[in-house]
Amino acid sequence: MMSDVAEKVLRLRDALETVESINNQLDELRKIFIVVLTVAVATLSIASILWYMWGTTYPQLHGMWVFVGLVLFFFPLLYTARRLGKAAKVKGLYQDWDDKLREGELGVLAILESLDWDYVEYRVNRAKTLYPILLIIDEALWIAVLLIFVAPAYAILNNLLFNIIDTMALVSSVVLAVAIALAITWDEVVNKFKTLWSLDSLLWEVRWLYHEYRKLQT
Amino acid sequence: MTRSAIVVLVFVLLLEITFVDLNIKANSLSRPGFEFVLLNESDAYALIIESLSNLKYRVDVRVEVISGSALVILNNGSKILVEAGLVSPPPIEITLTRELRYGGFTSQCYSSYVWLNINGSLFKPGSPLLISGNFTFKIVQASFELSRERPVNANLLYLGPLSASTLNNATYLIDVLNDTACGGAVKLTPALIVVGLSSGTIVSLSWSYRVVVA
Numbered sequence: 377m378m379s380d381v382a383e384k385v386l387r388l389r390d391a392l393e394t395v396e397s398i399n400n401q402l403d404e405l406r407k408i409f410i411v412v413l414t415v416a417v418a419t420l421s422i423a424s425i426l427w428y429m430w431g432t433t434y435p436q437l438h439g440m441w442v443f444v445g446l447v448l449f450f451f452p453l454l455y456t457a458r459r460l461g462k463a464a465k466v467k468g469l470y471q472d473w474d475d476k477l478r479e480g481e482l483g484v485l486a487i488l489e490s491l492d493w494d495y496v497e498y499r500v501n502r503a504k505t506l507y508p509i510l511l512i513i514d515e516a517l518w519i520a521v522l523l524i525f526v527a528p529a530y531a532i533l534n535n536l537l538f539n540i541i542d543t544m545a546l547v548s549s550v551v552l553a554v555a556i557a558l559a560i561t562w563d564e565v566v567n568k569f570k571t572l573w574s575l576d577s578l579l580w581e582v583r584w585l586y587h588e589y590r591k592l593q594t
Numbered sequence: 595m596t597r598s599a600i601v602v603l604v605f606v607l608l609l610e611i612t613f614v615d616l617n618i619k620a621n622s623l624s625r626p627g628f629e630f631v632l633l634n635e636s637d638a639y640a641l642i643i644e645s646l647s648n649l650k651y652r653v654d655v656r657v658e659v660i661s662g663s664a665l666v667i668l669n670n671g672s673k674i675l676v677e678a679g680l681v682s683p684p685p686i687e688i689t690l691t692r693e694l695r696y697g698g699f700t701s702q703c704y705s706s707y708v709w710l711n712i713n714g715s716l717f718k719p720g721s722p723l724l725i726s727g728n729f730t731f732k733i734v735q736a737s738f739e740l741s742r743e744r745p746v747n748a749n750l751l752y753l754g755p756l757s758a759s760t761l762n763n764a765t766y767l768i769d770v771l772n773d774t775a776c777g778g779a780v781k782l783t784p785a786l787i788v789v790g791l792s793s794g795t796i797v798s799l800s801w802s803y804r805v806v807v808a
Contacts, residue, residue, distance in 0.1 A: 533609075534612065537609070537612075537613075538612060538613070538616055540612075540616070544611075544612055544615060545612070548608040548609075548611070548612060551604065551608060552601075552604060552605055552608060555600065555601050555604040555605075556601055558597075559597035559598065559600065559601050562597060
């Protein structure tokens with residue numbers, strides 16, 4: 377009986393870590409959006425000012441737009457991936473649960489008593505509702521990274537086979553990148569959805585156990 | 595494993611879609627042509643098909659003599675005599691095919707080709723000639739533009755008057771007109787040659803072509 381409860385509490389811990397990870401990343405999105413927008417606007421403004429001031433005198437400044445394009449592509453990609461990666465790591469919040477579980481029933485009770493159920497419910501609901509946004513951003517990052525390799529390779533292949541590089545080749549490389557990105561991230565996405573959508577029943581189960589313990593104690 | 599197979603499947607499907615798309619584009623290029631030509635005796639017109647190499651296409655030509663009489667030389671060297679009459683003769687239908695439905699490495703070719711009509715004989719430029727006495731000289735020239743999006747085209751060319759000996763050797767005539775341009779990337783094929791057998795001969799020519807999916 378006790379091992380069953382401990383297993384459920386551990387499952388709850390893993391699920392809550394996933395929930396926290398998603399929430400942390402969602403919190404980070406606002407900051408990322410502001411930073412990326414600021415950098416994009418600043419880069420474009422500086423480049424436009426330089427172009428209007430010296431564009432006609434120094435036509436070689438045209439090459440600057442390539443640099444601007446690279447900044448606008450790579451900066452959001454690297455910055456978003458780094459910030460989301462950092463935010464995804466949840467440490468410390470549920471680290472002591474292992475030690476408490478070793479204490480037996482009292483430890484379980486201490487764990488469950490320490491939980492603010494309303495807050496947990498709010499965090500779970502928030503994660504469940506907003507996870508699709510995070511998923512889209514995550515997939516977009518994967519697609520962008522894959523496109524760096526897939527688009528040139530597909531264009532070369534198209535040129536070799538059909539002697540043509542057109543919009544169709546670009547669209548096809550995006551489709552291919554989407555397929556590869558989904559293939560890579562499929563397990564993770566499915567697991568997260570399973571975790572989030574099975575969390576309600578787990579929460580109710582653990583809450584019920586908590587009340588049973590309380591009853592036994594009294 | 596399953597996911598890798600799906601990615602490979604998507605990749606193959608995308609290539610096939612590109613291939614089909616190119617073929618659909620190539621197949622919708624039919625620009626039919628129609629011309630009336632007035633021929634004096636021995637005057638000749640040739641319908642030259644310009645096509646990118648590695649292309650399979652079909653050409654349908656209809657020849658009708660409105661007045662007078664004409665000799666039609668087909669691209670295999672055979673000759674047909676057509677005379678004006680109350681009942682119009684059945685159309686002469688030619689199908690030319692080239693190797694593949696779509697391929698090759700030429701994306702665009704803009705060029706021209708030239709033949710010389712000297713004393714009623716047709717020559718390719720650069721052929722060793724030994725001509726003595728008076729001679730009449732005519733340059734037969736046409737420009738063309740072919741691209742992957744427009745891989746086949748037809749041109750009706752006035753060859754000038756042809757001598758009786760040239761007309762007798764129809765195979766030679768076809769050989770001269772069978773040529774390449776654009777560094778061998780474009781194949782020139784005479785669909786047919788029509789020659790007036792009497793002055794005032796009027797011939798109507800209409801043609802259409804399609805890229806054939808193998």
